[in-house]
Each structure stands twice: as structure tokens, then as C-alpha cells.
Amino acid sequence: MAALKRVIVVVFDGLRPDLVTPELMPNLLRLAARGTWFREARSVFPSLTRVAAASIGTGAAAAHHGIIGNTFLLPAYSDRATFDSRHLKDILAAEGAAGGPMVTAETFADRLAAAGRRVAIVHTGSAGATYFLNPRAARHGHWTFSIHGRDATSTPQAFDEAKAAIGPATPDRDIPRLGDARYATDLLIEHVLPRVAPDVALIWYSEPDFAFHYTELGSPAARTALQHVDAQFGRILDWVAAQPDADATAIIAVSDHGHVTTTAQVPVNDLLTAAGFPAREGELGDAVLATTGGNSGEIRVRNGDRRAVARVADWLLRQDFIGMLFSPSRNEVEGEIPGTFGFDLVGLGHGRAPDLFFILRSDDGLDHHGLPGRCLFSQSVPLGGGLHGGLNRHELNSLLMIDAPGLSRAGAVTAATAGIVDVAPTVLGLFGLAPAPTMTGANLLGAESGSEQAAERHEIGVGAFRQTLTVRRRGEHLFVTHGGRSE
Helix, strand or coil: CCCCCEEEEEEECCCCHHHCCCCCCHHHHHHHHHCEEECCCECCCCCCHHHHHHHHHHCCCHHHHCCCCCEECCCCCCCCECEECCCHHHHHHHHHHHCCCCCCCCCHHHHHHHCCCCEEEEECCCHHHHHHHCCCHHHHCCEEEECCCHHHCCCHHHHHHHHHHHCCCCCCCCCCCHHHHHHHHHHHHHHHHHHHCCCEEEEEECCCHHHHHHHCCCCHHHHHHHHHHHHHHHHHHHHHHCCCCHHHEEEEEECCCCCEEEEEECCHHHHHHHCCCCEEECECCCCCEEECCCCEEEEEEHHHCHHHHHHHHHHHCCCCCEEEEEECECCCCEECCCCCEEHHHHCCCCCCCCCEEEEECEEEEECCCCCEEEEEECCCCCCCCEECCCCCHHHHECCEEEECCCCCCCCEEECCCCEHHHHHHHHHHHCCCCCCCCCCCCCCCCHHHCCECCCEEEEEEECCEEEEEEEEEECCEEEEEEEEECC
């Protein structure tokens, strides 16, 4: 490999690896033929976009970076309503209220900046996911663009540059969001790579996530989304191939999480309220509990009353719709509430963690498109739409391919333990830089990836409730393979 000139990271939001087929995504397979495909790569828990974005940026789980959900109660910001990390203005307000950063771990961009290197980001997802990849971009003199506008990015001059270079960006409200992907690719290959010329360029496609959520995983719209973002990726590969220094470019393709299909809706808050635990989505108000929802969510009890937490947990553990339940750790496996797993086992042991975290039931059965992975849900998407946030293997299995000429193995497909936490240390390793102390991932192209141990299967429960969790250890890091309720 010639001296490395650039690394390009391409993120496909929500892409399941089993949908990377010759018909739908030939360009990703073109990359796989040149590099290494980590076929059993895993996301983090909870498997939500903004949690995963912070994990890609920091090379660590939520226990280190502090983004414990897309929304979560952050008492320093508000003790009445949950903090929604979607919007930049709310993130900045939360940082001001908390007197510190939302992302509590060092990022690969921080390390690159300290080495005098530059990062550029082109993002079509939420402003929050954009920010969490490189929260100190403005301080570093880096370049970040959000499709959602000048006020949605921490470096607004990048939005001005984009408008001057290729025309105005108008966020696409159609599903699938094909226009956003096309605009982002134009911006990357016509302006960012040739003119901004960063050492690391990251582009984030919001599809196929939107199509999966709102039109089902196997729908014609979802297939169109897959084919379209793959075609845009092909344009990036073609641009690289046309450069005289093509062999000095490394490409990493990754998805932040997968998806499973929703099969039935459960009115969790109504059921809690009827059971004597007044609950509200996103706020306390006059309720006892504040919850978040989807196919998983957190529960916060007013004033943190531990006896109330125990009573709520006892009720949840007797409900057929509950798949898994977690509480603060009392040892390496168990939570402080009998029958629950501990937060530390799934990388959620941060000071911002809730009183309880639940996952609704899921299984590996086939949906009506013939795709495996189904779940119950409380809200967020239409019935039959895709969802993520839990520990079903099809939510956790994420795309991870690396083509680094002279370093990756051409055409290799490996089941080696790997995940999105490995992206940051691998990017740093390509430039000969050490990972940050908070990075639990590893450089997948270096010896520091560490030795693997056999999978560990843990089972715990109380009464008729049993839940299992399978993890793999690599060095000191635990990768959650899958989890669910035991039958």
C-alpha cells in the first residue's frame, strides 16, 4: 500500500447485512471482493441511531460516551421531560445546563485533530447523529455538513460552502429519501474530497433506515432505497478508482444497526397506568414514571424511589410482552433487581443510566416478506414497519467492510468478533495513531484486535420469567451477540 492519503467512511443507516445481495447492492459486494467483510459485526446497546453514532465516533459503548438513548431523562437539563438528542439546539442547551459535554469520551476526530489531521462529515441523518460523530468539530477547525440546514451543524460555514459549490440543499421528505443521498454524494465527490481534501471523510446515508421504518423491510420502496444508496456508493468507488493515488485510499463501509419487523403494538404506558404506576411517554408531569418507547425503552421513577422501582420491575417481570429487563449492576452479570441483567453486561453502565431498561419480546421468525426477525413495539412506526433498539440478532448484526490496499484481505468474509466500536480505532490505526484510553474497540487491521474467547451464554430470571444473553469477549471488551426471553 502506498502511503495512506485518505480514509473514507460510508455509513448506511439501518442496513442489514443479509440484504447485501447482487441484485440489491452490487457495489457493496464490489468492495467486499477487494477487502474484508466482518460478517458477524455487531452494533451496541441500545441499538439506536444516535447511540450508535456516538459509538462510531468514540470507539466505545454508551457506558463510556454517555449517549444512552435517542431520548432519555437528563435531570440537569430537565427533571420533567426527556431530552431528545435529535436537534442541535437541544444538545447545546443540554450541554450548557449540564456544564459539560454530552459525549463524555474522546473521539477519533479529537485524536486526529491533535495529530494535525482533518475530518469532514456529510450527513443526511439527524443533526444529533451528525454532532455526536465529531462534537468538537468547530474547535478543531474540521468540516461538518448537515442536510437539515445551517443551524443544524456545528460548522455552518460548511453549509454555505455546499450551497455555493453544488447548489442549495433541500431536505427530502419523500420516503425513500433518494434526493438526500444523491445530494450528499454530489457534495462528497465534487467538493469535499477534491477541495476540502480531508484526511478522513465520512458520509452518512439516512437510507435504508427510513424506508425500513415506514414501508417495511421487504417493500418495493425499501428495495429501491437499497439499490439507490448502493448506486451512490458506486459513484464514490468510481471517484476513488479515477484518482492517481487510488491505492492510497482506505474505505470502510458500515451500518449503525439492523432492523426487525414489528408484529403487534403494546400500549406499555396504558398498561403500567392501569396497574397503578401512572406513566407517560417522554415526561413526568403528574405521573410516577417517565418512559421512552419503541421496541425498547427506559423507565425512570419519580425521585428514584428504589422501593417503587422494585415494584415496577416485579410487575414487568410478570408480563408476557416483556422480553428482557435490565437494572443497575450488582455484579458482572446480574442487576440489583432479582431476575434482571445488569447494565454493565450490555455497556449501559453510565451515570445517566435509567432505573430500568426494558425490551419487548422478539424472535427470529419470518415476517411476511420472508425476512427473519420480529418484535413487539409500543410506538414510533406503522405496524409492520422496521424497528431497532433491542438485542435481537437482526437488530445487532451490522455491516462492516474494510478495504485498505495492502492491509485487508481481498475477498475475505470472516466471522471474527467485531463491531461498530472498532471503526474509530481502525481509522486511527491506519494513520499510525494510538486509540484513546476510553476506546474499547480495536484496530481490526492490527495485532491489537486481541484474542477471542468462546461465546458466553447467560441466563437469569425469577418465577416464570427467564431471559438469556449471549456475549463474546475480545480482550476486555464484551460484544453482545443477541439476547431475548427464554421459552
